Amino acid sequence: MQLVLYSKPGCHLCEGLQEKLEQISAIDLEIRDITTRDDWFQAYQYEIPVLFLVKEAQTSSLLALPRPSPRATVRQLEQMLQKYGQADP
Template sequence: MRLILYSKPGCHLCEGLQEKLEQIQNFSFEFEVRDITTREDWFAAYEYEVPVLYLSNHRGAEDAEGSEKLLPRPSPRASVQQLEQMLRKYLAN
């Protein structure tokens, strides 16, 4: 499993979510942060939406974008444990 976080520099919500995701230790997953300012299509899609979190079962990079599943944005107040529970819920489906 792989989590993809669409983010941009200076986004405090993005940084907070990234920090929490990096603290999850009870199950393993690959984690990739994609800076939306590096590609026009990402910027156009997510400029006003970041942070955006996707779940992918593929291990390749951009070649698997079509198979990514959008996850609901967690509350900025969610704890690491709450974030982990949310991820487990979507992994089970």
């Protein structure tokens, strides 16, 4: 399962989510720093952390996932990802 996390340096919510996601062995996590591209910054500056599931790697088709609670456990994140990873496109 491939995920994209939009983040920025100093974002504690982003860092916490990234730390939990990195504990899940079944995912390939790409971190995108919104400060490196103006279009990402404009889109997500007030929304980060923003998490997407890569539905089709060849076409870069992304599915926006709901933002998990900062209190969510690693197990709860795994359950959420399983739910969305098995959904039809």
